[in-house]
Amino acid sequence: MEDEEYQGGEVKKFLYVNRRQPHGTVYALESLETVLIGAAFDQDVSMLFIDDGVYQLKKEQAPEGIEFKNFSKTYRALEMYDVEKLFVERESLEERGLAVDDLLVDVEVIPGSDVKALVDQHDVILSF
Amino acid sequence: MEDEEYQGGEVKKFLYVNRRQPHGTVYALESLETVLIGAAFDQDVSMLFIDDGVYQLKKEQAPEGIEFKNFSKTYRALEMYDVEKLFVERESLEERGLAVDDLLVDVEVIPGSDVKALVDQHDVILSF
Amino acid sequence: MSTLNIVNKSPFEKRSLEQCLKRIGEGDSVLLIEDASVSALSKTAYAEQLISASKLSKFYVLKPDLQARGFSEESLLDSIESVDYDGFVNLVVTHDRVHSWL
Amino acid sequence: MSTLNIVNKSPFEKRSLEQCLKRIGEGDSVLLIEDASVSALSKTAYAEQLISASKLSKFYVLKPDLQARGFSEESLLDSIESVDYDGFVNLVVTHDRVHSWL
Amino acid sequence: MKLAVLVNEGPYQHQASDSAYQFVNAALRAGHEVMRVFFYHDGVNNGTRLTTPPQDDRHIQKRWTALASEHNVDLVLCVAACQRRGLVDEDEAKRNGKDANNIAEGFRISGLGQLIEAGVEADRLVTFGD
Amino acid sequence: MKLAVLVNEGPYQHQASDSAYQFVNAALRAGHEVMRVFFYHDGVNNGTRLTTPPQDDRHIQKRWTALASEHNVDLVLCVAACQRRGLVDEDEAKRNGKDANNIAEGFRISGLGQLIEAGVEADRLVTFGD
Numbered sequence: 074m075e076d077e078e079y080q081g082g083e084v085k086k087f088l089y090v091n092r093r094q095p096h097g098t099v100y101a102l103e104s105l106e107t108v109l110i111g112a113a114f115d116q117d118v119s120m121l122f123i124d125d126g127v128y129q130l131k132k133e134q135a136p137e138g139i140e141f142k143n144f145s146k147t148y149r150a151l152e153m154y155d156v157e158k159l160f161v162e163r164e165s166l167e168e169r170g171l172a173v174d175d176l177l178v179d180v181e182v183i184p185g186s187d188v189k190a191l192v193d194q195h196d197v198i199l200s201f
Numbered sequence: 202m203e204d205e206e207y208q209g210g211e212v213k214k215f216l217y218v219n220r221r222q223p224h225g226t227v228y229a230l231e232s233l234e235t236v237l238i239g240a241a242f243d244q245d246v247s248m249l250f251i252d253d254g255v256y257q258l259k260k261e262q263a264p265e266g267i268e269f270k271n272f273s274k275t276y277r278a279l280e281m282y283d284v285e286k287l288f289v290e291r292e293s294l295e296e297r298g299l300a301v302d303d304l305l306v307d308v309e310v311i312p313g314s315d316v317k318a319l320v321d322q323h324d325v326i327l328s329f
Numbered sequence: 330m331s332t333l334n335i336v337n338k339s340p341f342e343k344r345s346l347e348q349c350l351k352r353i354g355e356g357d358s359v360l361l362i363e364d365a366s367v368s369a370l371s372k373t374a375y376a377e378q379l380i381s382a383s384k385l386s387k388f389y390v391l392k393p394d395l396q397a398r399g400f401s402e403e404s405l406l407d408s409i410e411s412v413d414y415d416g417f418v419n420l421v422v423t424h425d426r427v428h429s430w431l
Numbered sequence: 432m433s434t435l436n437i438v439n440k441s442p443f444e445k446r447s448l449e450q451c452l453k454r455i456g457e458g459d460s461v462l463l464i465e466d467a468s469v470s471a472l473s474k475t476a477y478a479e480q481l482i483s484a485s486k487l488s489k490f491y492v493l494k495p496d497l498q499a500r501g502f503s504e505e506s507l508l509d510s511i512e513s514v515d516y517d518g519f520v521n522l523v524v525t526h527d528r529v530h531s532w533l
Numbered sequence: 534m535k536l537a538v539l540v541n542e543g544p545y546q547h548q549a550s551d552s553a554y555q556f557v558n559a560a561l562r563a564g565h566e567v568m569r570v571f572f573y574h575d576g577v578n579n580g581t582r583l584t585t586p587p588q589d590d591r592h593i594q595k596r597w598t599a600l601a602s603e604h605n606v607d608l609v610l611c612v613a614a615c616q617r618r619g620l621v622d623e624d625e626a627k628r629n630g631k632d633a634n635n636i637a638e639g640f641r642i643s644g645l646g647q648l649i650e651a652g653v654e655a656d657r658l659v660t661f662g663d
Numbered sequence: 664m665k666l667a668v669l670v671n672e673g674p675y676q677h678q679a680s681d682s683a684y685q686f687v688n689a690a691l692r693a694g695h696e697v698m699r700v701f702f703y704h705d706g707v708n709n710g711t712r713l714t715t716p717p718q719d720d721r722h723i724q725k726r727w728t729a730l731a732s733e734h735n736v737d738l739v740l741c742v743a744a745c746q747r748r749g750l751v752d753e754d755e756a757k758r759n760g761k762d763a764n765n766i767a768e769g770f771r772i773s774g775l776g777q778l779i780e781a782g783v784e785a786d787r788l789v790t791f792g793d
Contacts, residue, residue: 085653090428092348094441096499097466097678099574106613110645116653124348125441128469131501138495138515139681140721145501168443170474175501188352193330197652198428199539200660213783218530220450222339224397225364225548227704227747234743238775244783252450253339256367259399266393266413267551268591273399296341298372303399316454321432325782326530327669328790335659337552343445363548393555414559421657422534422565429660431541437789439682465678495685516689523787524664524695531790533671543673545747546705575676578708581749585759594749617675619713619724619765629715633763635749663793 086117088195091126096141101129104201105147112154119158120151121191122180126201127165130176148178162188214245216323219254224269229257232329233275240282247286248279249319250308254329255293258304276306290316331356333424337363337431340375349430350382358387360412360420366394369409376406383408391417433458435526439465439533442477451532452484460489462514462522468496471511478508485510493519536560537655538570539648541662543578544593545586550579553661554596561604569607569651570597572640574662577610577620582637594637601639608640609647666690667785668700669778671792673708674723675716680709683791684726691734699737699781700727702770704792707740707750712767724767731769738770739777 089108095101104120111118122130134145151159159180166172166182173182183191192198217236223229232248239246250258262273279287287308294300294310301310311319320326334353340346346368349359359382361369368375369390379388383406392402392411402411412420421427436455442448448470451461461484463471470477471492481490485508494504494513504513514522523529538557542549557567572579584594601608610620616629622636636642652658668687672679687697702709714724731738740750746759752766766772782788 083653087649087652092431093444094466094469094500096496097439097441099676103574103614107645107648111649111652114646114649114653116649123352124344125443125466125469128500133503134499134501136499139499139678139685141499141681142720168476169469170472170476170478185351189332189354189357192332192352192426192428196426197658198332198426199652199658200429200431200662211783215779215782220532221342222364222367222398224394225337225339227546231704231744235775235778239779239782242776242779242783244779251454252446253341253364253367256398261401262397262399264397267397267548267555269397269551270590296374297367298370298374298376313453317434317456317459320434320454320528320530324528325788326434326528327782327788328531328533328792337548337661341446344443362552414555415563417556418560418563418565421536421560421659427657427659429662431660431662439678439791464682516685517693519686520690520693520695523666523690523789529787529789531792533790533792543705543708543748575673575705575708578673578705578748583749583751583756583761583763583765585746585755585761587743587746613717616715616717618673618708619711621713625715626713631713631715633713633765635713635763635765 084115084117085196086194087111087197087199088192089120090198090200091120091122091129092124093201094125094128095134096136100201102144105144107199108156109154112156118156119160121160123162123165123188127161127169127171130178132175132177145177160191212243212245213324214322215239215325215327216320217248218326218328219248219250219257220252221329222253222256223262223273224264228329230272233272235327236284237282240284246284247288249288251290251293251316255289255297255299258306260303260305273305288319331358331424333420333427334359335427335429336361336365339364340368345430353386355385358389358420358424360389360391360417362391362394366390366398369406370400370404371406379406380408389420433460433526435522435529436461437529437531438463438467441466442470447532455488457487460491460522460526462491462493462519464493464496468492468500471508472502472506473508481508482510491522534656535566535568535654537568537651537658539658539660540570540572540576540579541574541660543575547663549661549663550593556659557600557606567606568655569609569647571609571648571651573611573648574614577614577618580610580620580637580640581635583635598637598639610640610642612642612644615642664786665696665698665784667698667781667788669788669790670700670702670706670709671704671790673705677793679791679793680723686789687730687736697736698785699739699777701739701778701781703741703778704744705748707744707748710740710750710767710770711765713765728767728769740770740772742772742774745772
């Protein structure tokens with residue numbers, strides 16, 4: 074089960090929509106796992122961070138005090154797996170008083186009005 | 202396990218705070234179960250319905266189409282178990298366009314400003 | 330290119346409905362299921378928001394979820410169409426993709 | 432007769448914090464844990480609401496949850512005190528009852 | 534049309550598994566193919582054979598199992614989610630040194646690749662969760 | 664002081680079980696008595712011995728079991744919630760005709776009365792959930 078590979082040949086555009094904080098629920102961690110498998114299957118992978126999902130990319134996460142794994146460094150490693158399309162909604166950052174400098178990785182900041190167009194460009198939406 | 206009885210003799214005032222819709226999650230059903238056990242243990246039991254919890258008391262629930270049990274009739278039976286203190290917050294009804302006539306059982310409608318005083322009168326708060 | 334958006338939580342409990350409405354537009358549809366079915370009612374504090382959103386997008390509510398909660402189709406906003414599970418399947422099939430706002 | 436209210440969800444995601452604030456008053460305390468810890472930050476859209484609520488009630492945030500999410504005590508609103516788990520236990524013990532807003 | 538379904542929550546606590554079941558049933562009734570139901574996160578808890586719900590209530594696991602056998606629907610539990618939550622088949626029991634297994638008939642444990650594959654091969658993927 | 668704790672969610676999906684564990688630990692450290700942790704709803708899923716979380720992650724069930732043995736904390740799983748979710752000890756397996764059990768050491772299955780009793784006997788009851 075470890076070294077799965079997809080033989081179908083077909084490529085679809087997957088959009089991973091991340092709307093939750095890290096740690097409070099398991100979804101942020103699981104989203105990363107699925108993204109990496111999707112990339113290993115040679116699918117076209119984009120990640121969108123909106124609402125509380127933008128907190129997933131916050132620098133300086135230190136979950137040792139709650140005995141959680143610090144998986145935030147994985148976002149930095151995504152590039153190595155050819156996952157390079159990370160979109161963050163500007164309004165979601167602003168409401169939370171966050172700036173791009175607060176984020177762990179380089180992202181493309183888009184206005185909320187562009188989210189629909191982004192969704193429309195994708196074949197499969199996975200919500201985390 | 203079926204015929205538990207509490208031998209301790211001490212009586213505390215329990216407030217069951219119901220804030221969710223029936224059916225979407227299991228909490229409304231479980232709240233009723235716990236209330237009945239609490240009453241069987243001769244504890245002083247009150248139920249408070251606020252926020253979406255007021256929907257639990259809506260007449261004419263018909264969950265057959267989703268194959269759920271219709272447990273709403275249990276609210277009518279509470280009296281037989283000496284559970285008679287049912288409080289409903291007025292503002293929660295109003296926001297939802299509901300009136301007391303829409304409810305299955307007789308309740309005491311209280312203004313939101315009285316909720317704190319009600320909570321303060323109780324020893325144990327159970328949230329559902 | 331149209332998207333079927335599914336919302337399943339009460340607008341009184343979670344912000345997922347308003348967060349969905351902010352990101353959709355013309356040609357999109359919204360299906361209200363489970364606890365979100367009450368957002369389709371005409372007399373709640375969220376009715377105005379739904380009326381205004383339904384000028385741009387099409388709204389549906391899952392009837393069995395509405396009935397489970399004690400409401401009939403007469404309590405619905407005019408702009409909202411009620412469907413059963415067969416209608417749900419039909420909506421999935423007639424849109425290009427499905428986006429669940431969990 | 433004082434109550435320790437515990438809120439664990441983000442105000443951006445769920446309405447439980449605002450629903451709690453509507454029903455509490457003088458002498459009550461609120462402890463923000465898990466995803467709710469971000470409501471203690473000074474720069475979010477909910478800061479004003481917290482500032483005004485903290486005139487009547489005392490607010491605490493669980494520091495390990497804040498740190499897990501990448502924030503330090505410098506980012507907190509002035510009116511909010513940060514506690515660790517020992518402080519959490521102390522709050523439970525020094526109030527008459529605990530009310531979790533789930 | 535070819536459909537796939539993703540279930541993110543366990544039985545009884547949330548309506549998600551019920552909604553997914555009713556949807557799959559309706560899709561099959563309409564003549565569509567449901568190629569796979571993928572159970573992820575707490576969703577894997579749908580696949581234990583050890584539940585005994587009250588007799589007057591629906592039996593969620595048995596409903597899924599019946600669907601699998603009657604309509605040949607592929608019910609897949611995510612292996613990593615299973616390991617975190619204690620869903621085990623014979624192979625997993627052996628591999629992880631467990632003295633019991635609890636998987637129900639009609640379900641199988643496999644990797645996240647099965648979710649990606651469902652996304653690629655199905656015409657539509659529908660997600661149910663909390 | 665005498666404390667009791669209520670846990671409404673299973674392991675890993677939500678932080679609830681982690682928060683409860685850290686709280687109980689801190690309470691014991693401060694010299695308080697934790698008379699009982701009652702696991703209700705999906706919370707009963709904390710009590711299965713069949714989990715195998717990743718090696719670099721916390722082992723939530725083992726942490727609870729260690730707490731029970733080291734500090735004599737009573738870990739109770741709600742029987743009705745167990746029946747709906749597939750948590751089974753030897754007695755329950757016999758009673759419900761199940762061919763396996765999955766309860767972990769240090770946990771016991773009992774009725775909701777144990778929650779009421781905890782509410783009565785403890786000075787404070789603290790609830791963790793979703």
